[in-house]
Amino acid sequence: xxxxxxxxxxxxxxxxxxxxxxxxxxxxxxxxxxxxxxxxxxxxxxxxxxxxxxxxxxxxxxxxxxxxxxxxxxxxxxxxxxxxxxxxxxxxxxxxxxxxxxxxxxxxxxxxxxxxxxxxxxxxxxxxxxxxxxxxxxxxxxxxxxxxxxxxxxxxxxxxxxxxxxxxxxxxxxxxxxxxxxxxxxxxxxxxxxxxxxxxxxxxxxxxxxxxxxxxxxxxxxxxxxxxxxxxxxxxxxxxxxxxxxxxxxxxxxxxxxxxxxxxxxxxxxxxxxxxxxxxxxxxxxxxxxxxxxxxxxxxxxxxxxxxxxxxxxxxxxxxxxxxxxxxxxxxxxxxxxxxxxxxxxxxxxxxxxxxxxxxxxxxxxxxxxxxxxxxxx
Amino acid sequence: xxxxxxxxxxxxxxxxxxxxxxxxxxxxxxxxxxxxxxxxxxxxxxxxxxxxxxxxxxxxxxxxxxxxxxxxxxxxxxxxxxxxxxxxxxxxxxxxxxxxxxxxxxxxxxxxxxxxxxxxxxxxxxxxxxxxxxxxxxxxxxxxxxxxxxxxxxxxxxxxxxxxxxxxxxxxxxxxxxxxxxxxxxxxxxxxxxxxxxxxxxxxxxxxxxxxxxxxxxxxxxxxxxxxxxxxxxxxxxxxxxxxxxxxxxxxxxxxxxxxxxxxxxxxxxxxxxxxxxxxxxxxxxxxxxxxxxxxxxxxxxxxxxxxxxxxxxxxxxxxxxxxxxxxxxxxxxxxxxxxxxxxxxxxxxxxxxxxxxxxxxxxxx
Numbered sequence: 001x002x003x004x005x006x007x008x009x010x011x012x013x014x015x016x017x018x019x020x021x022x023x024x025x026x027x028x029x030x031x032x033x034x035x036x037x038x039x040x041x042x043x044x045x046x047x048x049x050x051x052x053x054x055x056x057x058x059x060x061x062x063x064x065x066x067x068x069x070x071x072x073x074x075x076x077x078x079x080x081x082x083x084x085x086x087x088x089x090x091x092x093x094x095x096x097x098x099x100x101x102x103x104x105x106x107x108x109x110x111x112x113x114x115x116x117x118x119x120x121x122x123x124x125x126x127x128x129x130x131x132x133x134x135x136x137x138x139x140x141x142x143x144x145x146x147x148x149x150x151x152x153x154x155x156x157x158x159x160x161x162x163x164x165x166x167x168x169x170x171x172x173x174x175x176x177x178x179x180x181x182x183x184x185x186x187x188x189x190x191x192x193x194x195x196x197x198x199x200x201x202x203x204x205x206x207x208x209x210x211x212x213x214x215x216x217x218x219x220x221x222x223x224x225x226x227x228x229x230x231x232x233x234x235x236x237x238x239x240x241x242x243x244x245x246x247x248x249x250x251x252x253x254x255x256x257x258x259x260x261x262x263x264x265x266x267x268x269x270x271x272x273x274x275x276x277x278x279x280x281x282x283x284x285x286x287x288x289x290x291x292x293x294x295x296x297x298x299x300x301x302x303x304x305x306x307x308x309x310x311x312x313x314x315x316x317x318x319x320x321x322x323x324x325x326x327x328x329x330x331x332x333x334x335x336x337x338x339x340x341x342x343x344x345x346x347x348x349x350x351x352x353x354x355x356x357x358x359x360x361x362x363x364x365x366x367x368x369x370x371x372x373x374x375x376x377x378x
Numbered sequence: 379x380x381x382x383x384x385x386x387x388x389x390x391x392x393x394x395x396x397x398x399x400x401x402x403x404x405x406x407x408x409x410x411x412x413x414x415x416x417x418x419x420x421x422x423x424x425x426x427x428x429x430x431x432x433x434x435x436x437x438x439x440x441x442x443x444x445x446x447x448x449x450x451x452x453x454x455x456x457x458x459x460x461x462x463x464x465x466x467x468x469x470x471x472x473x474x475x476x477x478x479x480x481x482x483x484x485x486x487x488x489x490x491x492x493x494x495x496x497x498x499x500x501x502x503x504x505x506x507x508x509x510x511x512x513x514x515x516x517x518x519x520x521x522x523x524x525x526x527x528x529x530x531x532x533x534x535x536x537x538x539x540x541x542x543x544x545x546x547x548x549x550x551x552x553x554x555x556x557x558x559x560x561x562x563x564x565x566x567x568x569x570x571x572x573x574x575x576x577x578x579x580x581x582x583x584x585x586x587x588x589x590x591x592x593x594x595x596x597x598x599x600x601x602x603x604x605x606x607x608x609x610x611x612x613x614x615x616x617x618x619x620x621x622x623x624x625x626x627x628x629x630x631x632x633x634x635x636x637x638x639x640x641x642x643x644x645x646x647x648x649x650x651x652x653x654x655x656x657x658x659x660x661x662x663x664x665x666x667x668x669x670x671x672x673x674x675x676x677x678x679x680x681x682x683x684x685x686x687x688x689x690x691x692x693x694x695x696x697x698x699x700x701x702x703x704x705x706x707x708x709x710x711x712x713x714x715x716x717x718x719x720x721x722x723x724x725x726x727x728x729x730x731x732x733x734x735x736x737x738x739x740x741x742x743x744x
Contacts, residue, residue: 023645025727029638033403036631040410043627047620070570072538078476078487080537082570107476108449111442118448118612167451168442168598184616199451202570231538241485245478248485249554252698257624260410260690264631267403268638275396275642327623334619360395 015287016303019280027311030272034312035319037265038346042320044257045342047183048250050324050335052243054182058120059239061133061179064207065216066223067238069231074241076105076120077184081204083230091206094222096214101128102203104195110148110188111165114157118185121166123195130207131189138175140189146171147189149180151332166190167198181333207235262349269308269357277301277361284365285372297365305354313347387674392643400639401678404720407632408683408713409690414625415709416691417553420702421617424552425609428474428491429602431502431549434579436589437605438469441598444608446474447489451574460578460597465588471575472499473565476555477536481526488522488558490536492565499579501559506530507545513564516541519556520548521699536560537568551700629716632679636724640671644728648735656737668729669722676721680714 021027055077059067068091070081083102091100104123109116124130126140136150138160146166153159153176163170166188180187210219216234224232233241277284284297317338324336391397428446429437438460440450454471461469473492478485493499501509501517507530510517516536518528523546528534532543541560550557566572582588585601592599600608644651655664691703 025731026638026642026645029634029641029727033631033634033638036627036634040624040627040631043623044620047623070537072535073478074480075478075485077478079478080475080569106449107447109443109445111444116444116608116611118615165442168440183619245485245487249487251484252701253554256413256694256698256701257410260406260413264403264406264410264635267399267406268631268635271396271399271403271635271639274399275646278393278396279646323623327619331619 015283016300017307019276019283019300020304020307030268030308031311031315033268034265034272034308034350035315037261037268038312038316038350039319039323040261040264041258041346041349042316042338042342043323043336044254044261045346046320046324046336046338047334048246048254049337049339049342051183051246051250053337054335055184055246056239056242057179057182058132058187059235059242062207062235063129063209064235065210066208066219067233067235068206068208068223068227069204069233071229071231074231074233074238075245076205076238077242077245078107081105082202083204083206085201085203087227087230088203088206090226091208091223094208094219094226096211096219096222098209098211099129100206100208101125101130102192103130103205103207104192104199104202105204106167106199107185108167110146110152110156110186112156112158112162115155117152117156117181119152119166119188120185121188121190121195123190123192123199125192126189129209132177132180132187134178136176136178138173141171141174141191143191143194144171145174145190147175147177148173149186149188150176150178151181152186152188164188169198183334186333258349262353265312265350266353266357269305269354270360272308273301273304273357273361274364276304277364281364281368282372284368285370288368289370294366297368298362301358301361301365302355305358306351309347309350309354313343313350316346317343387670392647396639396642397678400635400675401682403635404632404675404679404717405682405686407628407635407720408679408717409686410628411625411632411716412683412687412705412709412713413690413694413703414621414628415712416687416703416705417701418617418621419704419706419709421553421613422610423702423704425613426606427550427552428489428557429606429609432579433498433502433581434602435582435585436580436592436599436601438578438580438592438597438599439605440577443598444600444605445612446577446605446609447476447612449475450576451571452576452578454573454575456597457575457578459595460580460592463588463591463595465582465584465591467581467583468498469578469580470494470497470499471562471578473562473569473571473574473576475565475569475576477558479534479536479558481528481534486522486556487554488519488556489552490565490568491557491559492562493559494562498581501545501547501550501557503548503550504545505548507543509545510559510561511544513561513567514541515544515560516564517545517547517559518543519550519558520546521551522556522558539564539568553700553702556700629720632717633720633724636672636675636679636720637727639675640668640724640728641731643671644668644731648731651732651735652737655735661733664732664735665725665729668732669725671728672721672725673718675724676717679720680717683713683717684710
């Protein structure tokens with residue numbers, strides 16, 4: 001049959017979208033419900049991603065290309081590494097090494113009369129390259145002094161010039177720095193000499209920089225052949241290993257929370273589509289009476305599912321970023337990083353949930369009798 | 379006939395499938411709140427695990443430290459001095475440190491305990507095999523071992539040192555970390571730290587008097603309860619922020635689901651509500667209907683939430699035994715309070731819709 005209407009008026013009516021948004025309050029509540037469920041997934045993912053960034057912040061800030069640690073030790077977090085003090089010189093002597101510095105390290109706590117914080121304590125050479133990236137206040141430590149992260153200092157109520165207990169001994173705070181506190185612990189720097197006095201001469205890690213033109217992998221091989229009983233990794237590899245600790249340890253919790261979050265989303269999407277389908281059954285019958293096939297009416301329901309999921313995902317992403325920012329301001333040690341990969345994963349999960357939530361409404365519209373369209377509404 | 383017709387209830391139950399979906403949604407949100415509450419209680423229980431099970435009355439830590447996870451270092455010679463203090467029944471140096479184990483490509487962060495064989499401080503409950511006797515032996519937490527298919531007699535690498543698994547311990551798994559046990563001498567070598575220990579466990583029948591004596595002698599001595607409280611403080615600092623955030627989001631989800639369902643039910647029956655209003659029902663009665671509906675949802679959601687939680691907890695604990703998910707009357711009370719708050723907040727949108735309803739709606743076609 002030839003079309004009698006001009007082409008411009010033959011556009012398709014966006015039935016799915018119009019029906020979904022006919023009642024805006026309901027649409028907002030439905031989108032909010034699904035978004036809240038997806039928000040759960042995104043926020044938890046964001047906390048884990050933030051945790052990964054935090055635990056690797058120091059490593060990423062160093063200019064080193066290669067990091068040497070005790071045999072079998074590939075990480076810093078929750079790890080203990082011990083190398084003989086002389087190993088720094090051995091690394092320095094390797095062909096292609098521009099510089100090498102030893103870092104003393106222990107996981108302990110720092111305290112004041114007002115509080116206590118779990119802390120990595122680094123013993124370093126204040127004139128070297130392994131200090132904090134940026135000082136917020138004060139200066140690098142001298143003997144008997146410590147550099148403390150500003151967030152941790154606030155929490156335990158101390159500032160520059162105050163005393164802080166490190167390894168059971170009082171140190172005077174010489175300065176404060178940024179980005180050294182995570183949700184798990186903070187970071188404190190003392191001089192290598194103080195560290196050696198309190199904890200002995202062994203170093204935990206050796207950080208090395210490559211000479212220009214020396215590839216990191218080649219340097220790793222050279223250092224590894226010089227120190228066969230040590231673990232030698234590029235800095236990037238070390239960072240990946242460090243991040244994997246957070247990811248692997250949080251994996252089970254993530255799985256549980258994601259399942260619950262997606263189940264809530266499923267309930268809300270199912271509820272929304274089912275209610276909408278029931279209230280528009282007559283319209284679906286009209287479509288069928290006008291010749292639309294099951295595929296056509298089914299497409300309306302599926303389009304509504306995609307719209308519901310899309311809006312909810314967008315809303316959840318915006319909310320997650322906003323909440324992450326607010327949380328960061330309220331508690332600077334809790335970093336929520338919403339990554340594109342998290343949004344993609346949540347989106348894929350939400351689409352699956354949307355498809356599942358469409359099953360019952362689809363069954364309902366497939367069974368609609370076109371004759372319903374010509375009956376009086378009750 | 380003077381009896382009131384339960385409009386709110388009948389409206390809600392008119393479509394059972396919708397009611398089921400809504401109650402399930404709210405129930406899941408309540409379940410999540412209960413799960414997070416239960417996990418937090420479990421985390422707190424697990425922070426006390428070592429101090430509850432190791433059998434020590436007192437702990438001597440490096441000066442300035444208050445927690446076993448603080449990485450303390452005490453000269454081994456101090457142990458003899460502590461042992462010789464009046465009133466001390468026994469004293470044992472124990473080395474404790476987190477380590478990273480890599481099993482099947484997954485990183486685990488168990489807490490490695492190094493104690494002297496046959497002395498207190500080591501594995502407190504063996505479910506398979508025996509405790510360690512030699513320095514190349516290790517006892518693994520049974521939950522961790524089972525998950526990775528490790529059995530008694532297997533070899534595992536700890537910091538590139540091979541250990542033979544001689545036993546599996548029970549009641550030693552934690553939320554994110556589990557306990558593994560070896561000899562003190564083995565940890566001396568692993569950490570290149572001979573001549574030192576991390577902390578000293580002390581048994582004393584008159585713990586307070588002994589603590590005073592040890593403190594007078596210059597030893598930083600804490601009771602088991604003080605050490606446990608300190609560990610709980612640390613855990614609280616790490617986990618309470620994220621858990622609280624999750625609870626708030628779960629609460630928001632539950633509230634929105636209740637609001638959505640009550641609102642949908644009211645919009646679909648607006649003609650009937652218009653009739654009620656045309657018949658003289660006052661605004662407060664209509665608002666009351668909205669609140670009643672949301673309260674019914676919240677109540678049903680709470681009940682389904684508890685059932686879902688109990689079922690979900692069984693599934694989670696069976697699949698991931700390291701999660702200790704507690705349930706208490708306090709947790710139920712908090713969930714009930716949350717459900718009530720959800721109902722009251724969720725009533726706002728449908729109540730406003732009903733309050734603004736034009737009685738003429740009753741005379742318009744649907």
